[in-house]
Structure formats: structure tokens, C-alpha cells
Amino acid sequence: MAQDITVMWGSGSPPCWKALIALHEKNLQGYNSVLLSFDKKEHKSQQVLDINPRGQLPAFKHKDRVVNESYGICMYLESEFKSQGNKLVPDCGRAQARMYQRMFEAQTMQQKIMDVVAYTWRVPEDERHDSAVKRNAEALTAELKLWEGYLKTGPGPFLAGKDFSLADVTVYPNIAFLFRFGLCEKRYPNLATYYNSLKDRPSIKATWPPTWLENPQGMDMLKDFESNTPSFSHCVIRNCFCNPLL
Template sequence: MAQSMMLYWCSGSPPCWRVMIALEEKMLQGYKHKHLSFEKNEHKCEEVKALNPRAQVPTFKHGDIVVNESFAACLYLESAFKSQGTRLIPDDLAEQALVYQRMLETNNLQQKMYDVAFYDYYVPEGERHESALKRNKESLVAELKLWDGYLEKMGKASYLAGKNFTMADVVCFPVIAYFPRLHCPRERCPRLMEYYEMLKDRPSIKASWPLEWLEKPEGQDTLKNL
């Protein structure tokens, strides 16, 4: 099955990473893939564009099925390989609701992290404002507090949506991993940092760890002053 899959990806992109974790969890090792360089703009290549008019990664193909939005690819993989590997969306409705809730809330954490960590990347020089960056930081601090509170409430050694590893962890871990990497002060989210430590050596996560993070274990310090 995995042999009929093709993933175009860039190293370190949370959307790519979550699809790679899902593939690992569903025991789909051996999928074909092509590692593209963001810096060289390789994700804008014709090969990607032919499958993805947005010219973005991940771009994912399984047989004739193309599904490029990272959350969509994850939902698809769980549905297509429901009984293979880790069950990522539980049958129990209450558990399922929490998985969907935390999964979709991840967009908030991701966007707010980008708005601080990559502010200079996204906002052209003449349009930058200290006031905007300050507001973005406050918003990110509040967001982290929320997630830390979720974990606190779930109790010791919990995953994001309960006692089992689920789709919520698949999609959110790659975002959470940016906080220690970009030197976010531990006190901003002590429970999230415990969660990070608990998950970072999980086989699916280790197997898909960003290549450039292996080469350069120290990231920039754009979250140092959070």
C-alpha cells in the first residue's frame, strides 16, 4: 500500500511533519517521498504544481487520490487505514469530540506561533510595528496558557485528548516542538514542555524528526523574549 503513496515535503514544516507522523503511526513506512528545499523554492516546482495548484507542501498522493491539506491528509489516512497501526480517532463519541476539538484548535496555536516566531519573515520591513509584535506576543502567551491548562486538567502524563495518543497529538506535536527549539521560556508552558519531553522519542516522531533539526539542533531564538 505504502508503495503507491508519494509525499512531497520540506523539512521542519509543521503541516508536512504531521502527515509524516500519521504515515508512521498507520504503519505506512516505505511510502515514496521527495524532500524539497524551502530556501531554494523547490516546493514551487512543476511536479508539485501538477498535483497542487497552491504549490505548497505537503503534497500527497495515494494511487489516484490527491489530498494536500495536512489535516485532510491525516483524516484521510485514518479513514483509509482505520484498523492498521495506531487508532487515531476513537469510536467513543465523547473522546472523539475532544480529539476533533483539540485537533482543530491547533490552527490557533500554529498561527499565533507563526505570528511571533516568523513575524519578520511574513511582514515586509516597512510594514512592521512594535505594537503589532507586542500584541502577537500577548496573544501567543495567552494561547500557551490555555494549552498548558488543558494538560494540567488532564493530569500527569496525559496526551492532548486523554490517556491515549490520538490525531490531536499527530497534528499538534509539530507545532509544540517549535517552542523549545526557538527558545521559548519554559515557564510560559511547563506542562507543554513535559508533554514535549514525553513524546519526542516516540518512534513515529523520531522517525520523522526534521532533517535540518538533526543537522542544527539549535534553532533561532525568536521566542526567547516571549
């Protein structure tokens, strides 16, 4: 069954990580895993383009069915393998509504992370405006405080309630990315508690980005982003948050 699945992915990319977590939650570890290098531009290779003409990762194929959007992959796996592995969509209508709300609302979080990160990447240093950097940082700060509130009011311990769901599959990699690059745990205690509580979940631990394992120290680029002008490098974006809107 899993042998019919091929996933091409890059280490450190949250969209790729979402797909990998979903595969492990559905007990599909025997899939054909193809780890590619963004540095070497392997995501633009013909083997990727044959599945995903956009040349982006993840690239996913099950039999003759192609799904390349990370949210779509997660939803497809839960639907196609509903009776296998862990159930990722709650039966309770209230919890299900909360799950879908948090799941798709997280795309706003992704965009605001990218607004902060990509500005430095895309705009030459002599063309940057402190006002734009400040505006993007303030928007991300407000977004993260919103998620702090969600986790504080519960019902928890997971994003949709008492059970791990697609909301956690799709949101956790974004939150892990933030702490990987220095988000202050003391400033965001509820996000930090959520992040640390899931580190050892088998699906997350088994799919932890290998580049992060090689360098567990991480970076401090987001440590003071609320009060200071953030500084992000091209390699961080290329290696760690590629294809963020998939």
C-alpha cells in the first residue's frame, strides 16, 4: 500500500514536513521517500517536474494520483487511509469545526512569517525601509499573540481539542520553525509548551528535519524580532522555509 506512494521533499521545509508527519500518522512509513537538495536546485529537476510542473516540494504521487499542495496531501491521506493509523479528523462537529478553522487559519501565520523573512531576501539592502521591516514584524507579533490566546483558552492540549488532528499536523511545523530560529519561549509560553510537548510524538520525532538534527543548536534570528530590525540570510529561506505557501 505505502509502496505505491512517492514523496519528494526537502529538509527543513515546513510544507514538506507536514506531508511526512501525515504519512507517519497514517502508518505509511514504507513509502518511497526521495530527499532532495534545495541548494543543488534538485527541486527543479525533471523527476520533480514530471510530478509537479511548478518545480516545488513536496511532490506527491499515489499510484496515478498527484497531489502537490501540502494541505491537500494531508487531507488526501486522511481520506484515503481513514481506517489506518491514527484518526486525524475528530468525529465531534465542534472539534471538527475548530480543527478546520485552525488548520486553514495557519496559512495566515505562514504568510506573515514569510513577510518578515522574505523582505530581507527579496529586497536589496540599500532599498530596504525600516518602516516596512517594522510593519511586518508588528504583524507577525500580533499573529503570534493570537495563537498564544488560542492555546491558553483551549480546550487543548491539541489545537482542536483533546486529540491530535490535521490542525496539529499542518500547524506544528510552522511553530517549530519559529522556535528553531530563536523565537523567545518566555515571551510565548503557550506556544513553547505546545512546541515542546509534541517534540517526542513518534510521527514528529521520526520526521524531524535531518538538517536540524545535524545542527541542533539552531539560530537566534527571531530572538529579538519584536524590538529590533530582524536580520535573515538568503540561505535560511532557501533551506528552511522553501515553498511556504503550499
